[in-house]
Amino acid sequence: MKKIQVTNWLLVLWVASFFLASCSAATPQVIEVTREVPQTVVVTQVITQVVILEPSPTPSETPAPIVYPTWTPTSLPQPPTPNPGQVQALKQKGFYVYYPLEGCGPSIVRPSFDVYVSMDGGKNAIRSSPDISSAHNIIGYALPGEHLKVISGPVCSWGWLMWMVETDYGLTGWTPESDGKSFWLIPMLPPE
Structure with missing residues (x-):
């Protein structure tokens, strides 16, 4: 199941890179060739890099124990007086x-x-x-x-x-x- 998901994502990234490459305006470079008629050559370079991100395992830390305050009376309370x-x-x-x-x-x-x-x-x-x-x-x-x-x-x-x-x-x-x-x-x- 995980391989299918990765393959699907790679396909989406590949299609997206071609789409973006065709939509982006290339910066034309003028190169003069020693011929009788000068020519304009447009060079476009597309670099595609696919990075698969997976969560890295984190070491499991043992949380510090919670210390609850305790109440210790100094003297016993007096019996209640009914209302x-x-x-x-x-x-x-x-x-x-x-x-x-x-x-x-x-x-x-x-x-x-x-x-x-x-x-x-x-x-x-x-x-x-x-x-x-x-x-x-x-x-x-x-x-x-x-x-x-x-x-x-x-x-x-x-x-x-x-x-x-x-x-x-x-x-x-x-x-x-x-x-x-x-x-x-x-x-x-x-x-x-």
Whole structure:
């Protein structure tokens, strides 16, 4: 296949060189010949050079490893203080508010719930592990209003309630429900 392509290109270049040679104006040179009648002789020279360009193999270099900064806290964060007004508002809307893990804030989500990302908090990071102390485990985002299926959890990470969720497009990972003050995962329907 490659030889056919090269042959085709050579044919195109050969035809193009004759076309260009016939179209270009030659510079006439006057040469006097010792005869009785002077003559004008036109000399035209066409030089054709075909160069086949092929990419040269480049040595494969091993890229330098990416070093991600890590955050190491100097002290453990204090357990979150729930926002009583928000908890009361959720109870009034029919949500069952409970405290699943010591050291973490309240929850309104349970495994197997269908939830959506709150419109108030922006996008939720989806992580490969429930650890929120580093950004290098973020594998995607769930946008406000996006539907998620809660698979398992919760896990308490630095005072945040983390749930394993699956998006409608198949991404599975950990995302926060609450930091004890704000709720970012809202059940689709209040439990009865």
